[in-house]
Amino acid sequence: MADALRIDERDDRIVATLDRPEVRNAIDQAMVDELHALCERLERSPRLLILHGAGGVFASGADIAQLRDRTSADARQSINATVFDRIRRLPMPVIAAVDGYALGGGAELAYAADIRIGTDRVRFGNPETGLGIIAAAGATWRLPEIVGHARASELLLTGRVIDGPEALMWGLLSALHAPDDLLPAAHALADRIAANDARATELTKRLLLTASAEHLALVGEIQAELFDSDEKRRRMTAFLERKKSR
Structure with missing residues (x-):
């Protein structure tokens, strides 16, 4: 089975590319396990982390086929919330380079980063209530911190999807770049951070x-x-x- 994450390891940073393009990088249990393993490495040997998605998509959300079969016992384990919190608390900064869809759990993964940059093609949204569940992996507490309570309420209660320019206006993204320039822009940010103590x-x-x-x-x-x-x-x-x- 192919890895769900593609890792590019450098002296001062790791680029982790979500790599399940056939399902728009949906976050399944294998990806969660690989993210935990990555966090363990970065907790042991702190470096910058750049999160990126393959195929012009960040992450379309949790894998609905797996999510449909999860029970109340699974919910109490906070499977995605636990790994996203671990990413949020990594010792060194995390940069999310977001292109295309960042929906549901994919949006919540981006919310866990310290800095988010994106493209015009970005589509952020939390459609969970339309699927009969809640956004339980960080959106209800991180999104209000990022964009304010009123805007977070609108997104989470309506399930509306916003594009890159609106996400920039709201402060959810700090900059927009052309798709081909997105990863170089993330590295430029990482270079500036790495130049500091x-x-x-x-x-x-x-x-x-x-x-x-x-x-x-x-x-x-x-x-x-x-x-x-x-x-x-x-x-x-x-x-x-x-x-x-x-």
Whole structure:
């Protein structure tokens, strides 16, 4: 059986391409298992992650044939929610390069990324209520954080699908690119992130995921660690020397 993910591994990043084009990259149990295995590697050896879909589609959603046969016991295991939460909490940033359909579980996978870029061809939507279920893998809590409560309510309660320009206007995407430029644009973002101090990047992401009530207590401790680092002194010295030479 072919792998559901195609992995391109580099020193500072991994590109994971959802690769089930015959079913528009629908997320089945095999893909979930491979995403867990990928997360285990990135938790052990933190690197940037770029998520991408084969065949001009990000992910058309969960595999409905499998979903139809799942029971209440399966629902309580939160199969997709668990792996998407693991992706959300990876130590280093996650970039979703979204083209074509990102529906249902596919949309929720994109919502779990730190940064989302896309194309005009993007189609975001959560049609779950039309199938007699709810969007239970992150949409009801991540989407309001991204686009606000009112817009999230509209998408989740109506099942409406939005295109790339509307997703950009709403802030669901941070940039639009031509399809052929999408993956290079994701790498350009990754290059900018990788040029920064890895530990400072990791700790910034940690703070972005920290509840506001805990934020104040934690931010001082994190900054204290960085203030004493050799990398901070090296980078600031280089900055001052560049400024002096102008």
